[in-house]
Amino acid sequence: MCFEIMDEDFRFRYHHPLPNFYKVSNPANPKTQIDNSVLKDLERLAAENNCAGISYSKLSDDFRKEWNIDFDNVIIFKYLMSPEILEMDQSKLKCKLIDDEFQEIGRKMYGFADFLRKNEFSAELLNPLDDKISLRAIAMQSNDAVITRSNMCLFKEGLNIGFFMIHTSIENLPFKQENDMCWVGEFCKTCGKCIRKCPENAFDENELVLRKVCTAHREGCSQCMLVCPFYKKGYIKIKQKYDKRVAKKRG
Numbered sequence: 657m658c659f660e661i662m663d664e665d666f667r668f669r670y671h672h673p674l675p676n677f678y679k680v681s682n683p684a685n686p687k688t689q690i691d692n693s694v695l696k697d698l699e700r701l702a703a704e705n706n707c708a709g710i711s712y713s714k715l716s717d718d719f720r721k722e723w724n725i726d727f728d729n730v731i732i733f734k735y736l737m738s739p740e741i742l743e744m745d746q747s748k749l750k751c752k753l754i755d756d757e758f759q760e761i762g763r764k765m766y767g768f769a770d771f772l773r774k775n776e777f778s779a780e781l782l783n784p785l786d787d788k789i790s791l792r793a794i795a796m797q798s799n800d801a802v803i804t805r806s807n808m809c810l811f812k813e814g815l816n817i818g819f820f821m822i823h824t825s826i827e828n829l830p831f832k833q834e835n836d837m838c839w840v841g842e843f844c845k846t847c848g849k850c851i852r853k854c855p856e857n858a859f860d861e862n863e864l865v866l867r868k869v870c871t872a873h874r875e876g877c878s879q880c881m882l883v884c885p886f887y888k889k890g891y892i893k894i895k896q897k898y899d900k901r902v903a904k905k906r907g
């Protein structure tokens with residue numbers, strides 16, 4: 657991990673709880689091994705429902721016990737938050753539109769859980785509004801994301817990724833063993849655009865975001881995201897730029 661995860665007391669302030677849309681019950685004796693073809697079907701279903709990608713986290717025992725989660729296997733469904741909404745000025749309307757999108761995508765998650773339940777796996781949505789669970793810490797355990805200097809969770813699909821998580825009895829998910837994104841921490845050290853752009857001076861003397869000052873989750877500020885090269889140009893282009901810079905330094 658390249659930057660610390662800050663306390664999340666202020667996350668999701670403007671989101672409403674998701675209603676329960678399950679149509680299928682969990683099996684009494686859930687299976688633990690998934691066939692590749694069923695996993696591919698799940699990935700196809702997610703893609704057809706506007707998911708930008710899927711990651712898989714294997715939780716540490718400590719996390720699972722601390723958060724009282726039944727299974728240590730987590731599937732992360734990622735979606736791209738609409739740039740048209742993120743690029744609006746902060747306002748109540750913007751917060752509402754972000755929540756509308758969250759509700760619409762969240763509803764689909766129950767369909768993914770039902771798909772797994774029909775295939776005899778246990779599957780349960782982790783409540784994204786539960787302050788006792790750090791979804792971002794779970795995301796970090798996927799080895800498929802990093803926390804940026806602006807305290808955002810960066811996946812390769814983009815900086816404007818929202819995500820939902822399902823924990824499941826499936827033991828043989830394709831968990832990544834190593835994180836190849838930690839170079840982002842070095843890149844961020846040479847950038848700092850988010851800190852300079854912040855209208856609230858929400859970064860402390862150690863350049864960590866003060867969640868109580870940041871207005872992202874109360875008023876919908878996205879300034880640090882909008883100015884970030886990872887948002888503007890995408891992960892792959894910035895990685896290429898970084899690699900060139902490193903190669904030049906090495907001569």
Ligand code: SF4
Nearest residue numbers: 854870871872877880
């Ligand atoms: S969301 Fe806005 S207030 Fe919060 S750190 Fe980013 S720029 Fe600053």
Ligand code: SF4
Nearest residue numbers: 804844847848850884
């Ligand atoms: S604006 Fe720069 S320093 Fe801030 S998160 Fe993005 S790359 Fe890192």
